[in-house]
Amino acid sequence: MNEFKNEMLQRYIAGKMNRRHFVTTLAAAGVSASAINGMMVGKARAGSPKKGGKLTVGIEAAQAQDSMDPMKFYSTANLMMGYTVYDTLVNRDSNLKAMPWLATSWEANNDATKWVFNLRKGVTFHDGSPFGAEDVMHTIARINHPDSEAPAKSYISQITEVEKLGDHQIRFHLVGPNAEFPMIMSDTRMHIVKRGVEDFTGTPPGTGPFKIVEFSPGSRYVFSRNDDYWGDDGPYVDEVEYIGIGDVTSRINAMIAGDINLMLQLDQKATRLIDNSGVAYVINAPSGAFLNLALMLDRAPTDNHDFRMAMKYSIDREGIVKNVLKGLGSAGNDHPIAPIDPYYNTDIEQRMYDPDKARFHIKRAGLENTPIDIYGSDVAGSGALASAQHVQQSAKAGGVNLNVINPPADSFWSSVWIQKPMITSGWDPRPVPDLIFAIAFSKSSGWNETMWNNDRFESLLIEARSTLDFAKRKEMYGEMQSLLHDDGGHITLGFRNFVDAARQEVQGISPHGSGPLGFYQAARTAWIDS
Numbered sequence: 293m294n295e296f297k298n299e300m301l302q303r304y305i306a307g308k309m310n311r312r313h314f315v316t317t318l319a320a321a322g323v324s325a326s327a328i329n330g331m332m333v334g335k336a337r338a339g340s341p342k343k344g345g346k347l348t349v350g351i352e353a354a355q356a357q358d359s360m361d362p363m364k365f366y367s368t369a370n371l372m373m374g375y376t377v378y379d380t381l382v383n384r385d386s387n388l389k390a391m392p393w394l395a396t397s398w399e400a401n402n403d404a405t406k407w408v409f410n411l412r413k414g415v416t417f418h419d420g421s422p423f424g425a426e427d428v429m430h431t432i433a434r435i436n437h438p439d440s441e442a443p444a445k446s447y448i449s450q451i452t453e454v455e456k457l458g459d460h461q462i463r464f465h466l467v468g469p470n471a472e473f474p475m476i477m478s479d480t481r482m483h484i485v486k487r488g489v490e491d492f493t494g495t496p497p498g499t500g501p502f503k504i505v506e507f508s509p510g511s512r513y514v515f516s517r518n519d520d521y522w523g524d525d526g527p528y529v530d531e532v533e534y535i536g537i538g539d540v541t542s543r544i545n546a547m548i549a550g551d552i553n554l555m556l557q558l559d560q561k562a563t564r565l566i567d568n569s570g571v572a573y574v575i576n577a578p579s580g581a582f583l584n585l586a587l588m589l590d591r592a593p594t595d596n597h598d599f600r601m602a603m604k605y606s607i608d609r610e611g612i613v614k615n616v617l618k619g620l621g622s623a624g625n626d627h628p629i630a631p632i633d634p635y636y637n638t639d640i641e642q643r644m645y646d647p648d649k650a651r652f653h654i655k656r657a658g659l660e661n662t663p664i665d666i667y668g669s670d671v672a673g674s675g676a677l678a679s680a681q682h683v684q685q686s687a688k689a690g691g692v693n694l695n696v697i698n699p700p701a702d703s704f705w706s707s708v709w710i711q712k713p714m715i716t717s718g719w720d721p722r723p724v725p726d727l728i729f730a731i732a733f734s735k736s737s738g739w740n741e742t743m744w745n746n747d748r749f750e751s752l753l754i755e756a757r758s759t760l761d762f763a764k765r766k767e768m769y770g771e772m773q774s775l776l777h778d779d780g781g782h783i784t785l786g787f788r789n790f791v792d793a794a795r796q797e798v799q800g801i802s803p804h805g806s807g808p809l810g811f812y813q814a815a816r817t818a819w820i821d822s
Contacts, residue, residue: 339799343517345820346531347798349809350543350552352671353701354536356510361492362483363435363442366705367671368720368808369534369556371480373507375812376515376532377418378483378498381409381428382474384806388723390474394423394484394499404469404760409477411460415522417486418497418504425456430487444481446730446737450757468758475723480812501527501816510536510702515815528800528819538701540670544793547572553795554818556808557674560618566793575810576620577790577803580630580721583612583673585666585683587714587781590743593659594713594781602653603714604783606687608645612786616678620791624784627773628719628728631787635725637770640777650690660691666714667697671704673718679785680716710741716785717741720807725769729753733776742781749775797821 351369358370362378365371381395395409415423432454435442442448453465466473476482486497495504501523502515513534517527535552537543540559546552548569558566558574566572587594587603594600609623622631625643629636654660668680677698684694699708708715722728731737734753735745749772756768776782790808794801800819804811 339821341526341528341800341819342821343528343530343819345529345822346533347529347554347815347818347820348552349532349534349554349556349815350537350546351534351556352536353538353704354510354513354534355702355705357706358507358509358513359492360496360504360507362431362481362485363440363444364492365443365481368673368812369536371720371807372556372809372812372815373513373515373534374480374483375500376502376815377496377500377504378485379415379500380478380482381411381484382478382482384475384478384723384804384811386802386804388805390478390723393478395477398474400471400473404471404473405466407464407466407473408457409462409464411462412522413460415499416520417499418495418518419486421486421497423484423499424459425462426487427484428462429454429456430489431482431484434485434490441738442481443731443737443739444479446734446739447476447479447727448482449736468754469760470726470757471760472724472726476727478723479727480720480807502532505531523816526800526816526819528817529815532815536702538671540674547793547795550795553798553820554801554809554814555793557670558791558793559670559674560616560620560788560791561678563618563620563791572793572795575790575792575794575801575803577805577808578632579790579805579807580633580787581673581719581790581807582624582628582630582721582787583676583679583716583718583785584624584628585680585714585783585785586709586717586741587783588710588712588741588743589745589781591713593657593664596657596659597779598653598657599659600779600781600783602650602657602659602690602692603683603687604643605646605650605653606690606692607643607683607783607785608686609643609786611645611686612679612682616675616682617786617788620789622787624786625777626780626782626784627776628732628782628784629725629769629773630721633725635766635769637773639770640774643777645686647686647689650687650692654691661693663693663695664714665697665712666694666716667699667708667712668716669699669701669704669708671701672709672716673788674791675786675788676716676718683785710739718788721805723806725772726753726757729769729772733780733782744776744780744782746775746779794818 383391383393385391398409435448455463505514515532668677759765800817801814
């Protein structure tokens with residue numbers, strides 16, 4: 293059978309067999325839909341790229357606060373648009389390691405308090421301006437400005453000075469040692485903007501693979517290929533358009549109908565439907581991304597420790613992995629570090645579903661059977677609403693009465709997130725714990741969605757950043773995980789694989805553990821097999 297499958301695949305790759313014939317032949321031979329899908333994904337990465345065509349991406353929502361200012365990226369879709377127009381100094385390879393991008397190399401001094409970055413020469417912005425040291429200096433200065441509310445400020449504030457050594461060489465001076473500084477520069481909000489640019493309406497220039505044609509927040513997002521792009525792995529398509537389709541079922545129907553040919557965040561329940569469609573395939577990447585509940589510690593009722601403990605014992609985590617994530621993920625333990633992460637604290641006992649303990653704590657909180665609102669939306673991540681509904685059912689056994697509210701998709705980030713006491717949320721993985729701890733839990737971060745404020749946590753965050761020994765750093769990060777697990781307002785519902793979908797004519801997208809659709813960079817690498 294393997295020999296037959298390989299022969300069919302080679303005929304398909306060589307263009308001697310069309311997709312329909314390939315799929316129907318293998319299905320008739322008893323090959324499962326999932327196996328055929330896997331072969332299709334492999335073919336999508338194996339062919340020869342061609343220029344031309346249009347990539348139409350179905351995203352979770354087109355929102356009024358969408359922006360082309362990297363300091364204001366909110367949603368996963370907005371991050372994808374960022375990678376469409378801009379570049380970062382450092383990228384990540386398939387092994388999740390730091391990879392040269394706009395910076396070609398870097399080197400630290402003996403104690404990693406200073407880092408010299410060599411910048412790529414011959415790169416231009418979309419308006420023809422040359423890229424260089426002053427663009428990097430401007431980008432960092434914007435993030436670290438006293439009035440800045442940039443999410444990246446929580447970890448970029450460790451940069452005390454950016455010293456220009458030449459037009460294409462800079463030295464970063466840090467407040468303390470940081471052995472993982474290059475990985476921090478690969479974060480999803482570290483896109484380099486042109487020196488002097490402060491107005492990001494209209495068509496601000498980047499160095500990235502596409503130029504802005506139209507960017508109308510909440511409405512329309514269209515980009516055209518940058519034929520002067522410096523990279524050698526794209527772009528290939530002539531045009532990219534992002535279309536907001538808030539309803540997941542409607543996005544799937546649009547994919548099957550051909551109205552879109554790429555889909556961000558496929559509902560895990562629909563993977564079999566896509567596999568069996570004959571026109572599309574699933575892109576599945578294991579990751580440290582997670583769905584969570586965010587319980588705000590500065591307002592009732594989530595400021596009550598017993599209520600938070602009641603919620604933590606009301607979660608059937610294995611049930612969520614099985615029934616919501618459809619096995620495409622793993623159970624969480626009320627901190628953001630995934631079991632696949634080398635910094636994961638294995639000494640923390642896995643919290644299990646325990647209705648009796650939930651009832652004990654909800655009684656102590658004086659809230660037994662009292663209706664409590666929980667806001668659930670798939671805008672926070674595919675499966676978030678279903679997770680909220682799953683928690684609603686499992687919590688009943690412990691006397692926790694939850695009322696699930698599904699807010700409008702286009703107002704979730706502006707009217708619900710960091711507004712309501714208890715919501716579903718979701719975060720993409722960060723390459724090092726420092727980044728997720730700094731952006732989502734530090735008291736200085738504007739994205740601290742639970743209003744967590746713990747002096748010991750803050751001191752460990754700074755101390756770990758300046759600790760070069762891995763074992764000691766792991767011990768510190770482990771204690772931070774324990775603090776969140778025991779007292780925080782963060783409840784990890786599950787770590788989810790990145791699950792997206794593409795029509796079969798879309799090729800060139802490789803699953804990546806750092807983010808959906810090839811670490812948000814599918815626009816650059818995708819090509820159309822017409």
